Every structure is written in C-alpha cells, then in structure tokens.
Amino acid sequence: MTLLRSLPLLGLLLFAITASAEDAPAPFPFEPAQLLTVLAAAPADWKITRSDAATTLGQWLKTRATRTFQPPPPSATADAAPASAPGEVEVSVIDTAGFAPSLAAFADFTPGKNGALEKKLLGTLPAIVISGEGGRQFSQVLVSNRYIVEITLPHLSPVRLEDWLRGLHFDFLPPAASVPTVSPREFRLTHVDELHPENNHSYVVSTTSSKRLAAFLKTLPPEKSDTETASQDPSPRP
C-alpha cells in the first residue's frame, strides 16, 4: 500500500531526475503563469483562497507561484461538537532558474536533525522540515536542483506532505529555455493573481551588474579631490 501510494511521487522523482540530467541550469525562471500550472488543484471540497505568482529580481530572477488551500469545515457528528477547523495549507513552487545562491540552503545537503530543523530525503528529494509553533510544519523540498517547493501544513493536516507533493505537475512546464551567453539588459517582472486578475501587473526592471559596478569604481576621482573641472563640463557652445 505504501508502495502504491508512493508511485506518483516516484513519477515526480523520475521527472526531476530526468530534467536535472538533461537540462543545463536555465538562465531564466518560468513566467508566473507557467509556474502556476505546476501547482496542484484543490482536493475535493477544498477551496483555493489564494493563487498567484510573481517574478522578482534580487540577486537573480526568481519566480514564486503560491496557492493557499482552505479545507472544508469538519462535519459535526451527533454526539460531538464540531472540531475546530484546521488551518490553511500553503503550497509554493519557486523557480530559482538554478541560480546557486538561491539554492544555498541545500548545498552540502546532509540528512540530520538540529532542534526543530530536520534535513531528510523524501525519496531522493532533499527536504528541510521545520516544526513550528502549534504543530505547524514548514517544508522545503528541492526538485531538479532548480525548483524549491515550500509547503506549510497546519496542525493535524488531513493531507500529508507527500500527498501535496504528488499533486504537483512539473511535467506541465514547457521545455526550459537555452542558456544565453549575455544577460539581457532589462527584465519584465510580472505578477499574476488568478483569483483577482485586477491585481495583475508587470514592470520592467534592470539591475546594476557587478562588471559595470567594477568598471564604474575605477572611474572615480581621487577621494580627496572631488572638485569638478571645466573638462567635466564639456563646452556647450553653439
């Protein structure tokens, strides 16, 4: 039974291994709308209260898609008062595009436990599980050395972590883009909110490259001589 339950997860693992083996680290994460397709649909009787995705640019581009699921209210029995409703479940998939610093938490991954933090393997997937207050459980699972799945489970969650993982559909993603040789100058960052499309927006952002910064620093005047000269104000004469 356990083996049968594990089959879908094995499929995910197989995809992950295959993807990891075949694809070089993608320079760009998938678009938010694409990444949303990975997330699981709501289990029967559950309700999706949040479903959005956005690309951000810190050290590098990163796309995070998040869905929050609200379980159905517990049914009251004749001889017992209804139990308190379990909290919501939040599932996120983060596409790091393989950017190593974004995956640093999984570097030199060694299973073990340190207080509330436990590192373990779910199948072959490295996972970091943190037990929080009130029985909450936060888990990060590394997939294909590129995607981080974050799942927050409430106390007494009726659905296990593995079950949520099985619901993910990385196979829905299109083939990853090839690696460009030069990073583009600008990036369009998009936010998609499936439940509230009026919040959708995007903007273009560029960043300061380390090369450009280094070149710039070499142009600076001597530190104690910051007075400008006429040569720095080229003549505008007609």
Place this chain on the structure above:
Amino acid sequence: MATDSHPFRMIRRARQSGVALVVTLITLSILVVLLVGFVASMSLERRAAHSFEDTQRAKLIAQGAVSHAVDLLRTNIPDPAQLSETPASAPAENWAVNPGRLTVVNAANPASPAVKYIPLHTGEVTSPPANGQPLDTESVDLNAPLPGDTVPVITGTAAGTGKNAPPMRVKWANLVSDPTTAPSQTNPLVGRYAFWIDDECGRVNFNTALGKPVPTAGTKFGDQLNGSPPTPAVVTPLFDRGDSTVSSSGTTRSWALGRPQSINLDSFFDSPDQLLADKLLSYTFLHGFARYPEAILDFVNVPNARTWYDANRFNLTFFSRSPEFNTFGLSRFFTTFIPLSLEGGPSYQHPFIYDPSGAYAGVPEDPSNTSSPEILHLNSFLGYFGFTDAVTNDDTGTTVLGGNAVNKMQEEMLFSYLRRAWPEYGTNTFLAKYQEAECRQIALNILLMSRMATVPISTDLASFSKEWSIRSTSVNFAPLNTDLAGHTPERFYWRFTIGGKTVLMLPQMPGPHITEVRLFATSVSASKVKSKIAEDATAPPLNDPTGKIKNFTNPVYIQYYYQVEYYMEPGGPVLDISEFPIRMDYLELTAQGAQANEASLNVNQVFGATSPTDTTKGATWNWNAANSLARLVTLPNPGTTIGPAGSSYQGTSVPNRVVVNSPVFTVGSDKTVPLITGSDYTTWTPQPFEAVKSTSVSLNIKFRPGMGVLNAPGRPRQMIPLGETSADTLQATFTVSIQPTNKEQVISWQINDPRLSWDLKQWTANVQGPSETGKVNVGTPGEINTNEPAETSSERSKFRYIERAPAGARMGSYALDRDDEYESAGRTSSPGYWSMIHTGMQRSLPWQTIDFSPASAQDKLPDWLLLDLFGPTYPMVHDQWKIDATLPDQFSTPSYMNSTAGQVNLNSRIYPQNDFFRPPARTLPLTAVFKNLRSDSEVTSLVNNIVNYQNDTTVFNYVGELANVPGYAGAGTTTWEKESLLRNMAGCLTTRSQTFGVWGVAQTVKKLSKNTNYGAFESGDSVLAEKRFYALVERYVWPGRDGVPGNAHLDGAGKWDRLAQQAGDIAAAPGTTDTLFQLPGSPPLSFAAGQPRLQLYTKGSYPAFDGPQQVGMDPYAAAALGKVAWNKSTLEDAYNPPQAAIKYRVVYFKYLDQ
C-alpha cells in the same frame, strides 16, 4: 482865293479829328482792359500767394501738431529706469495705453498709488458750443471724409459712410500769432489744429500676423495643442505656413504658437484664401516689413481690394511695436543663449543693468569683492554659462566658478523683484506671499529653466542624455576646492541663511525624477556555493577569505538592496538613464543577531557624514568614496531609455517609468561595503550570523540616495531627501528571518510630486512586506504611486518643462524636440511657459506652479504679475540672416531693441467716450489673436468680455490680467487647459505701446475784424487753409549716434559692417562662419573647432560703451561674459549709451488730402 476853305479839306480835317478820338478811346479802352486784367490778375496772384502761404502755414501747424502729440507722449509716458536704479530701487510706475488715453500708475507710495489718466488728443468735446455756434468753431471731426469723398478717413467704411460716418470729434488747439503772449487784437488767432492719438498696437500688424490653423484632431497643430491621452499636448504646438521661399529644407516652415505670427490676419477676410499669406510671408521674411499702410493691397485676393481695405483699415497697421520694460522701468528678461543685444537682438544696447549699490557684487567665494558701483549685470537669461568654467578676478587673482558669479547675481536680481510692491496691488509682495525660502527657490527654478531652454545640446540620444544630465545641474551651486571639501554632494547645494537657519536648495529639475524607492532585505546562506550565471548581478559568498564562517554551524549573510523608479514628466525628453546614476549620500545600518558562540552580535556600519560638522570619517563623506558610498551606486544599463508617456524613440515606444535595482549588498564586518571584484576578494568582508542560535536578525537602515550625473561625479540632481544629518534619511527596520523560511522583506517609499523630493515628509512610506499572506506586492514599481494624482489629473497637468529631445524622439507621430530661439519653431515661443515654474517646493506644496488663474482665486498678489518680468524672445531666424545682411532692424525683427512687433493691446477701449466721438468698437484685432483657439462664438464672447472688462477706471495694467476676464478659462477641465490662452498667447499681447498713430488736422485762420475773442475761432472767422494728416510715431530706445546697436554701420554696399572686433583673433574656418558674426555689434565671439556656431569669447570685449555715466563690469562677470570698456561722453555724443534713452521718431507721415 483861299483854298483852306475847300469843303473836302474841311471834311478831311474833320475826319482826322474823329480818328484821334477813336484811337484815343480805343487806346484808353485797351489800357482799361489791360489795367482791369492786370488788377484782376494781380488779385488772383495775390490770393494764390496767400493760399500757398496759408497752406504752408497749415503744414507747419500740422508738423507742430505732431510735435505736440510727441510731447504729450514723451512728457507723460514714464521713461525706463536710470542706470543708477536697480530692481530693488527703480520706481514702480506702471503705464498702459488705450487708443486716445494713457494711464499712469505711480506707486511710489504703494499703499496709495497715484493714478493719472492722460487724454491723448487735443480735447474732449462734452457739449455743443454755447450761443448756437457751429460745432466746428470749437471742435473738428477727424473722421470726416475728405472733400469729394464719402469714406471716413480714420474708420474707413467699418462703421458707415457719408452721413452715417461715426464722428470722432475733438477740440481744436488754437494758435495765436505769438503764442508767448496773450491773445489780443494785435496777436490774434492765426491757426488751429486738432489730433487724436491712436494706438497702433490696438490694430493687427499685417507684417507679422500670419495665422494659426484650426486645431483639428488628427492634424499636427490640433494634436499638439490639445493632445489626447495618452499622448499629451506639447509645450510648443507648431503650425506650418509659407512656401519654399521661407524654408531651406522643405516646402513650408513651422511656426510655434505664441509668436506674433500666430495672430490671424485671415480674420479680416470672408475666406482665408483671400489672404495671399505665402506671398506676404515671403515678402516680409525675405525683405523686411512693408512700410506703408496700403502695402497690404498687394497681398489680398478679393474682388475689390480697395473696398476691402476701406472696410478693414481701422483695425490694420503696418507697424506696431510694444515696449519690453517691466513695471519698474527695467528691461524684461530675455531668454537667449548669449548676450544678444549688440547683434540687434531683443535687448537694448547691452544685456546688463547697473548696480551702484553693489547689491549683487559679492560672490560667495569672494565676499570682499567690492568693485561696485561700476557693475553691470545681466537682464538676459543666458544659456551660455559653463557651470565649472573658472573665472578670475584680474584685480585680485581670485578665481571662482562662472556659474556662481552669474547665477548668484541673477538669483539676487530676481529676488529683488520678488520683494517689490507692484503698482495697483498695494503693499503686497511676493516675498510676503511666498516667504523668502520659496522666493529664493523660485529664482533658482527660473534660472535653470532658462538655461535648459537655451543651452545647445547634441541631437543623438547618447550625447543628448549626457549633456542633459550635465546642463540640468548647471545652476547648482559651484563650490571652490576649499568649500566643504569632501562633503559631496552637500557642497553643491545652495545655502541661504533664512531666519537664522541654513536652508539648502537645488533648483527645480527637469526629468527624469525618482518617484519611488524600495528597500529590500533578506538573508542568504553563507555556504560555499558559486553562481553559474555569467553576469551574476552580485558577488556570491564564494569562499571565506576572512575565515569567519568556519566556526559557524549555519552561517548566513544579511543582504539588502534598493530599487528606484525613474519617471519622466509629460513633454520631457527621451533619455538614456545610464547618465543618471543613483548615488548614496549616506547609509547607516545596524544589524543585531547571534554569533557562532551564541553571543549577540551588533554590527553598525556608517557611510557618510552624520552632520555638516562631521569630519571624522575622512573620505567617506564623499559619495564617490570608492570603498564605501560609491559601492552603493545604482547604474542603469546604457541604452535604457525613458521618455514621456506616449513617446517613442526611433519607432519604439519608450516607457515613462523605469525601474532599476541596485546591486545586492551584504552587511559587512568593517568600515567598507563588502565587494568582490572579479576574483579579487580583498574587500569581501561580510558579517556572518549564526542561524542555529537565532531565528532572525534585526536590521535598521538609514539611507539617503540621490540621483547624480554620471559624467559630473559630484553633482546632485535629486536628493531623497535633501539634508546633511543622519536624521535626513529614509529609515527602515526589518526583522530578517535567517531560517530557510526566510522571505525577502521590502519597504517602499513613494512621493506625490518628485520636485518636493528634498522634504523627507513627502516620501510616504508604504506598507512593509511581505504581508501575513506572503505577498510581496509592496509599492507600485513601474506604476503610478498610490499617493500620486492620475497622469491626466488637473493638479499635475502643469508638470511640464521647456520641451526638447534628441532627434528621433517623437510624441505620437510628431517630433518631440523644439528648435532654439533663433528658429520660428523655437521652444521659447511664449513667455507664458514660465507658468511651469514650481512655486511650492520650499513650502512642500505639491503641484504648485505660477498661477494664471483669476486674481480673485489667488492669495495676495496674483502670480501672473510675474509675466511682466519676462520678455518674449523672437529674434530674427537664422534663415533671414543669410538672405539679406542689411538686417536686422525694427522693420525686420519682432524682438528688437526692447520692443516687440505685432503684439495686440488688450486695452481696446477707445477714448474719449462721448456722443461726439463714436468710432466702432475695436474687437477684430483681439479676435484675430484668439482665432481658432476656441470656436468662433466662444472667441466672440471672450473678446466681448475683454471689452466689457474695461471701463473708465479699469484698464489692463498687465497682460496677465486677461485671467480675470470671464470666459478666459474656457471649457478646459485641467489647469493646463484653463491657462492655455495666457500660456500660449502672452507673447502676442501687450498693455502698452511704442507706436502711435496721430490723426490730425491743421488750419490757418483769419479773424473777422469785428470778432473780438482773439484767441478763439468765432462765427464769421475765416479758414484760410487746412491740412489733414496721419503720422505714425515710434517711441524707441536710442541706439546711439550711429543709429545701430553696438558699433556697426553700413558699408558702401549697404551691408552691415562689424567694427566691434574682439581682442583676440577669430579663426573662422571657411564655410563654417556663423552669420551671427556678421551682425552689428556682436558680442565678442570665437570659433571652436567642430562647433557649428561661434561662441562667446570671454577674453574679448564688447563694443565700448560711452555716455556720461561710467559703467564697468564685475570682474567675475567680465571673466564669464567678456570685458566691458567705457569712454566718457555726453549722452548725445554717445555711440553706445548703456542708459536706455528713449526717443521719438516719425516713422511714417502722410497728408491725407494730398
């Protein structure tokens, strides 16, 4: 026998006697006839001789009448201020002209100004003469048709002919034989004259009026005038007129709305094509203005030209000019690149004013400079000044920067005006309205906008962007080496001591602006991993050069970075924002977490001076300090463009908001910002925190970023906020999780009006995130801020600037750039554009600009009074210079010697107002001004309201007063739209005049011997001769004995010579000589290789001034502008008097009955 008695002999003898008688009688008859004839002839001759004499006397009387008229004007119109009078001290004496009346308001006592109304005629007829005397005994109808004609001489057929001709009756001025003694039998009345002085500026000048088209949507003019979201209206709407003769590159020429050519001469025709506009434009453009009234007949295509002319001549003129002196009698400010006056440009003789008090003498670097009272200062806003050009006082050897020498003087001069009480407005001043700090700020704002309006900038995107960044900081304070050394950018701020406090300022900048700042914080694992991204944005924690993390179980670094949103206002240029880096003026962070040994760790890094007196940090005061502040820079990538909404560059749309991230920084462990350069880890000194000992790190950051200039490292454009202490910072507090659950923290600061960026309170902190639900949507990057009004809102509708852009930048389908002031499509086409100056920066009032709304809607003084300080700048266009070197003069150039051609006077009410003087209302000229800017019915209504606004005690004292007229705002919904008329057409309007039409009649008369009122005309007295005349008198600034500005003169071929050579040689390469070089009395110029035009040669000299008052120039200003020499002479002997001496001349004279 006696034969003597023979009967035949007797008969013959008898016959002989009869013949004699007959002969005698015949002779006598002949003599009588001859005598009678002679007497008759003599009588006729005598009468003819008397008639000729009387006619000549009448002509002399007519000339005397003109002299009387001139004297009436000269005596009553206030002269410009004296050289010894400054903006602070010149008398406040305003004047306005109506046809037939002059109004003078002397505000020497502002609380109780003295208003005088001076009739501009020989006397008002208020009632018929007593005792049944004919009307003509005391007055004359100047409008009466000439003998044998039916057309009234002044009004033409505009208001009826023959018996229906409107009377324009004024009293006679009587002349006795010896005007120095009382009338008597021996000193009787011998002549009389009458005149009425019309205002030629009340008419349409057909030499300058051309006409703007209907602004239909989909046409260039319509789209540019009205715009339609998201493509906004542009600052200088253009229309095309003329044929290839006036265009060097095409079939037509573009004209900027606001020039006198915007006045619609076609208003005088049933159909616009009846005006041969192209032919007229060609003539005036190529040959100068036509010089007589009927010249317009060559340019009309109507069935009966004379009939058309008679119907319209009351509203037409061939010569009208209005003065460009302000209410204080000083030259208005012209916006030019270099001092233009001596080339026959807008200003008189020189672009300077005299400062005997030395109020403007001191420059901050050299307060001991007391070279006054021989200081001349600028009255042109010049685009020339190189901000960092060093200028040296030859007397002392002290060197300062040119920007300071000139900017400071002009700033003080503007401030002086803002301190003044204005005639008709009591004791109120702009100083009282805005307070000193705001007035100082307004002055700086004006200086920079004028600089940006005129300074030449390259046309390709890269060069344009670079030069725009530099030029836009050229009105910053220019510090000496020793000024606040190391404190950059603080040393580039203007500092005014107001109320005992130091107030810092930067001028109002044109875009781009920073409108949002977001600060991010997060933690990263300090594990040894390496990025695989070739162009990694930041250095990853590759290794452990300091050896600090080896003792940690789970080391993490705290990282932070910021993001800025660039914004370009409507009408701004398309720019490459890589020229506008964000530098860090101050950053202080405090991070508290756990160390490897579980002890708490408290990191404090401070970059930059904590106060103006902080000298403890050495080079880290400087935002270019390489180890600290300079590393915190944000450098947009080259080629990242920004432009106004709706713009494009080379066919690609350009965003008006661009977001740029800084590098990602790491909390360091020492006094530097950790940095890896390539494989160099020598300054990689991050501070690790232990994640197994604590779940979070508290991070407090105070920072003060600012937009700088890539190629001028010290100069700030925008500070967030402007300040010098650690309190003057954006401040954020984060609790950064250092667990794997960590999510990036962010806080956003947004501003409503970025021109208020100096004020920390204007930067509204948005919610900090992520929120409970994990959203990271904090702030509005790339979008309008939450506290900003909509792009199309009224309050931000005047968020504009003088418009210019690189070639290839377009708004909709039209070029965004505008030409310089020497082109008909120039960007300075109306002084109304000064309304884009911000007036609320120091008071932290967003979106406040010079207000062109009615005075009743404004506090104290209405802002539009400031329009009186600014002159329209319409010098001759480049093409005209090349066509006829005899130009320019007052017959070729709209802006010439402090007068402007073609402006129409708002004061249309004709005086005197009585039943004996009833010319038709003069509304057509004002209709021509506003034609096509509104519907015909709306224009008619507006003009009627302008007419009705005026009464015997209410005149338009200032052009801006148009804002008080009902209907002025029209149907516009935004402030921009409501102010459209003044903004665009202020340069086409005036309240004064330099040109006066004197309509008169002169008679020689003879008293009847029995009449005894010897000094007046009585019934029975005889009119011996009469001459009716029209003289056009010009009031003008005297250019000196040679009759031209500067020292130029005409050579034998009628071409301008240039005698005013500068001290140095000008090496003008063949084919590249600027025509400016050949104009009369150019300022000292020099040629620079690779430059298409000559430049001001600061080591050269202007043509020497002369006159009774010694003038010189502040040594710093001289070093910046060229030297000034002076030779003593009488005023009448001066060739270049610096005093604006007013003279009068008759430009045109005609006896109407000849």
